[in-house]
Amino acid sequence: xxxxxxxxxxxxxxxxxxxxxxxxxxxxxxxxxxxxxxxxxxxxxxxxxxxxxxxxxxxxxxxxxxxxxxxxxxxxxxxxxxxxxxxxxxxxxxxxxxxxxxxxxxxxxxxxxxxxxxxxxxxxxxxxxxxxxxxxxxxxxxxxxxxxxxxxxxxxxxxxxxxxxxxxxxxxxxxxxxxxxxxxxxxxxxxxxxxxxxxxxxxxxxxxxxxxxxxxxxxxxxxxxxxxxxxxxxxxxxxxxxxxxxxxxxxxxxxxxxxxxxxxxxxxxxxxxxxxxxxxxxxxxxxxxxxxxxxxxxxxxxxxxxxxxxxxxxxxxxxxxxxxxxxxxxxxxxxxxxxxxxxxxxxxxxxxxxxxxxxxxxxxxxxxxxxxxxxxxxxxxxxxxxxxxxxxxxxxxxxxxxxxxxxxxxxxxxxxxxxxxxxxxxxxxxxxxxxxxxxxxxxxxxxxxxxxxxxxxxxxxxxxxxxxxxxxxxxxxxxxxxxxxxxxxxxxxxxxxxxxxxxxxxxxxxxxxxxxxxxxxxxxxxxxxxxxxxxxxxxxxxxxxxxxxxxxxxxxxxxxxxxxxxxxxxxxxxxxxxxxxxxxxxxxxxxxxxxxxxxxxxxxxxxxxxxxxxxxxxxxxxxxxxxxxxxxxxxxxxxxxxxxxxxxxxxxxxxxxxxxxxxxxxxxxxxxxxxxxxxxxxxxxxxxxxxxxxxxxxxxxxxxxxxxxxxxxxxxxxxxxxxxxxxxxxxxxxxxxxxxxxxxxxxxxxxxxxxxxxxxxxxxxxxxxxxxxxxxxxxxxxxxxxxxxxxxxxxxxxxxxxxxxxxxxxxxxxxxxxxxxxxxxx
RNA sequence: GCCCGGGUGGCGGAACGGCAGACGCAGCGAGCUUAAACCUCGCAGCCGAAAGGCGUACGGGUUCGAAUCCCGUCCCGGGCACCA
Numbered sequence: 001x002x003x004x005x006x007x008x009x010x011x012x013x014x015x016x017x018x019x020x021x022x023x024x025x026x027x028x029x030x031x032x033x034x035x036x037x038x039x040x041x042x043x044x045x046x047x048x049x050x051x052x053x054x055x056x057x058x059x060x061x062x063x064x065x066x067x068x069x070x071x072x073x074x075x076x077x078x079x080x081x082x083x084x085x086x087x088x089x090x091x092x093x094x095x096x097x098x099x100x101x102x103x104x105x106x107x108x109x110x111x112x113x114x115x116x117x118x119x120x121x122x123x124x125x126x127x128x129x130x131x132x133x134x135x136x137x138x139x140x141x142x143x144x145x146x147x148x149x150x151x152x153x154x155x156x157x158x159x160x161x162x163x164x165x166x167x168x169x170x171x172x173x174x175x176x177x178x179x180x181x182x183x184x185x186x187x188x189x190x191x192x193x194x195x196x197x198x199x200x201x202x203x204x205x206x207x208x209x210x211x212x213x214x215x216x217x218x219x220x221x222x223x224x225x226x227x228x229x230x231x232x233x234x235x236x237x238x239x240x241x242x243x244x245x246x247x248x249x250x251x252x253x254x255x256x257x258x259x260x261x262x263x264x265x266x267x268x269x270x271x272x273x274x275x276x277x278x279x280x281x282x283x284x285x286x287x288x289x290x291x292x293x294x295x296x297x298x299x300x301x302x303x304x305x306x307x308x309x310x311x312x313x314x315x316x317x318x319x320x321x322x323x324x325x326x327x328x329x330x331x332x333x334x335x336x337x338x339x340x341x342x343x344x345x346x347x348x349x350x351x352x353x354x355x356x357x358x359x360x361x362x363x364x365x366x367x368x369x370x371x372x373x374x375x376x377x378x379x380x381x382x383x384x385x386x387x388x389x390x391x392x393x394x395x396x397x398x399x400x401x402x403x404x405x406x407x408x409x410x411x412x413x414x415x416x417x418x419x420x421x422x423x424x425x426x427x428x429x430x431x432x433x434x435x436x437x438x439x440x441x442x443x444x445x446x447x448x449x450x451x452x453x454x455x456x457x458x459x460x461x462x463x464x465x466x467x468x469x470x471x472x473x474x475x476x477x478x479x480x481x482x483x484x485x486x487x488x489x490x491x492x493x494x495x496x497x498x499x500x501x502x503x504x505x506x507x508x509x510x511x512x513x514x515x516x517x518x519x520x521x522x523x524x525x526x527x528x529x530x531x532x533x534x535x536x537x538x539x540x541x542x543x544x545x546x547x548x549x550x551x552x553x554x555x556x557x558x559x560x561x562x563x564x565x566x567x568x569x570x571x572x573x574x575x576x577x578x579x580x581x582x583x584x585x586x587x588x589x590x591x592x593x594x595x596x597x598x599x600x601x602x603x604x605x606x607x608x609x610x611x612x613x614x615x616x617x618x619x620x621x622x623x624x625x626x627x628x629x630x631x632x633x634x635x636x637x638x639x640x641x642x643x644x645x646x647x648x649x650x651x652x653x654x655x656x657x658x659x660x661x662x663x664x665x666x667x668x669x670x671x672x673x674x675x676x677x678x679x680x681x682x683x684x685x686x687x688x689x690x691x692x693x694x695x696x697x698x699x700x701x702x703x704x705x706x707x708x709x710x711x712x713x714x715x716x717x718x719x720x721x722x723x724x725x726x727x728x729x730x731x732x733x734x735x736x737x738x739x740x741x742x743x744x745x746x747x748x749x750x751x752x753x754x755x756x757x758x759x760x761x762x763x764x765x766x767x768x769x770x771x772x773x774x775x776x777x778x779x780x781x782x783x784x785x786x787x788x789x790x791x792x793x794x795x796x797x798x799x800x801x802x803x804x805x806x807x808x809x810x811x812x813x814x815x816x817x818x819x820x821x822x823x824x825x826x
Numbered sequence: 827g828c829c830c831g832g833g834u835g836g837c838g839g840a841a842c843g844g845c846a847g848a849c850g851c852a853g854c855g856a857g858c859u860u861a862a863a864c865c866u867c868g869c870a871g872c873c874g875a876a877a878g879g880c881g882u883a884c885g886g887g888u889u890c891g892a893a894u895c896c897c898g899u900c901c902c903g904g905g906c907a908c909c910a
Binding site for chain 2: 183223224227228231232234236238254255256257258269309311334335336337338340341342345346347348349353354355356358425426427547550551620621622623626627628629632633634636637638641643644647688689691692693694695696699702703706707767769771773774775776779811812813814816819820822823824
């Protein structure tokens with residue numbers, strides 16, 4: 001498509017976006033208008049966009065999120081807020097490491113080269129960032145504080161190490177957090193995830209589960225994201241219940257949401273990979289169990305998760321006793337029970353649970369219904385509500401009770417007997433944060449044979465990465481750091497004896513869980529951030545970014561903020577008050593990818609249409625949250641509009657400073673109405689409609705010049721100056737050029753938001769619609785202050801109404817002066 | 827399977843329960859031009875010559891009045907998915 005341009009150069013009528021871009025960039029860089037003042041002269045607003053991962057140059061997705069983010073930031077600048085709008089890079093991570101292996105160099109080389117490329121592109125894209133706040137998470141000055149925070153978490157027991165079966169990506173050769181496993185595949189590379197038993201570092205996110213739920217009502221976030229987080233946290237109310245095991249002192253504890261069905265518990269199931277299973281297996285079942293466990297470990301997550309998969313399991317040889325029936329019930333191991341949810345053991349109630357039913361059917365275990373299914377129910381397990389049946393013993397009688405009542409009676413009984421209690425369980429797991437890769441912040445822990453885990457003292461931070469490159473970094477299943485012996489071997493900070501550094505690095509999501517705090521004071525050396533700055537600027541007023549981070553970054557950042565609050569480091573408990581999720585930029589109905597070959601190169605688009613036209617296209621495409629199919633867009637149309645707007649500036653004939661008061665009232669009304677509408681629309685983030693309104697203003701101004709009061713009318717200057725200011729949010733180069741043409745000094749970015757004269761929002765006449773039975777029959781031009789009675793009379797006298805009524809009387813007349821009359825004929 | 831979104835012209839999308847289709851793209855016509863491009867102006871949901879009728883996925887309902895609210899159905903997109 002770019003060939004056309006080369007063949008027949010389009011006459012831009014003097015509008016030359018390349019020249020504008022070259023002309024204004026240095027001027028703006030000198031003026032540096034977007035630095036946060038922090039002097040108390042204006043209300044503060046922290047505008048944040050998700051920082052970039054430096055994997056290459058900017059792409060179409062960046063172009064969209066930046067365009068939307070910049071509209072808001074520039075809008076607030078124009079309104080006079082003291083805006084903090086920082087930019088930085090999430091510069092640790094695997095791609096740099098993989099590139100370094102391939103090119104036999106240090107990951108930093110690739111990383112910082114890409115950062116420079118992106119920084120240059122961002123400047124060209126005319127983003128209103130405060131560059132003095134710039135940071136990179138891979139700088140030692142940054143990760144020093146990531147490590148400092150880790151040790152604070154460690155001291156409070158919020159960071160700990162444990163062995164368990166963890167998600168392992170065989171391709172990236174590292175463990176993954178739960179949140180990074182999507183449909184059984186590695187979120188990053190798409191490889192099938194397997195399980196490995198490893199000792200890993202965790203953050204205790206579960207300790208904050210309830211507060212993460214509760215504080216959601218402070219957040220003005222898309223409901224969709226809140227819902228996803230709610231589901232992810234997965235609160236469920238129920239009870240623990242204890243089952244005595246034959247020949248064992250310790251009972252088995254299970255978690256159930258249906259304590260009312262206890263009478264129907266005909267067997268127990270434990271997770272095969274839980275320690276409990278190994279404890280319970282009897283010698284004669286040992287062989288069968290070992291074989292089963294081996295098979296379970298060999299299954300990939302994908303297989304395990306497939307719903308239509310047959311239930312598998314093995315009898316452990318032991319028996320427990322149902323506490324209400326006294327029945328002897330067998331204990332099985334099966335992989336439909338998860339080791340790390342609840343207690344890793346369940347009471348199976350096949351009558352009321354479809355998974356248990358399936359299992360019972362397959363292995364010929366008894367099924368007892370304890371809830372009366374509704375009339376005509378022909379299914380298997382009945383999971384609905386209904387009266388309890390088969391549920392009584394000498395002490396407890398549930399028969400006839402509805403589920404809710406039966407639940408609470410059972411729990412009361414269990415608590416009474418010391419056999420269990422009411423509880424709440426969460427689906428959320430602790431956050432696995434250690435990674436066996438190089439390009440990340442080293443975990444600041446020293447393992448000492450005498451003292452155990454010893455956090456690196458604050459004055460020895462940062463623990464800098466050793467200089468490894470090329471094949472030193474290739475994945476070996478253990479961290480590459482382990483091979484750097486002179487780095488690993490250190491003196492224990494406590495006893496001075498020989499000790500070793502922890503060789504894992506932190507998940508890059510740790511870096512991004514607090515970067516918005518470091519932005520406040522990136523040079524600060526007395527702590528991770530300046531507490532005064534945090535008090536003045538937090539929480540982030542508006543966060544803009546993609547919804548792919550719904551349960552990853554956004555949940556982790558919330559967790560960090562709460563933990564920091566509890567440590568007394570932060571006043572606020574939530575990081576981001578408002579959230580805007582932009583859609584994706586796709587092409588021809590599919591997301592852009594190399595394999596599909598449907599990628600659109602941002603650089604090409606910018607070369608062909610210019611920065612302003614691309615930004616305008618992104619903003620005008622539709623509601624910010626919707627995906628943009630680039631194939632449906634017309635950056636050429638956006639460019640045409642910008643030229644049309646720009647030409648207005650050259651047409652204005654009145655001198656700068658002309659008082660608009662004597663100008664053409666009709667055009668002035670359009671101008672002021674446009675500003676009023678745009679203000680409301682921007683406040684509700686309906687940017688595409690704002691653009692439509694500006695287009696209408698441009699059209700009205702053109703008409704005023706050509707066939708109205710003419711180019712010398714003061715209202716024309718007012719309209720064009722307003723256009724320039726409104727356009728400065730989305731097309732800064734064009735707007736600046738117009739502003740200069742109009743006789744002003746740069747920069748239009750801080751010209752100030754136009755003031756609306758309320759008197760000009762009142763129209764002379766209003767179009768009143770006259771309907772008969774809801775169908776429009778006539779339109780009347782009436783005074784805006786017409787009374788209901790007058791209007792009704794006028795409407796009934798209308799020729800069209802008389803014709804349509806055709807002699808029928810009126811049954812009812814609804815009058816909504818001055819806009820509408822609806823006549824209901826008899 | 828469960829839970830969310832969403833279905834409006836050829837296309838992207840507008841529309842406090844009150845003129846459906848603003849604004850734009852593509853299209854058509856006119857002016858300017860030797861011609862074209864650019865630019866400016868105009869037309870444009872569908873059927874119909876017109877009057878008029880029909881139209882916001884489909885079927886019902888509430889209402890003086892429904893794209894908008896309620897119920898049911900279908901389709902598309904997304905999230906979760908053995909969480910006891």
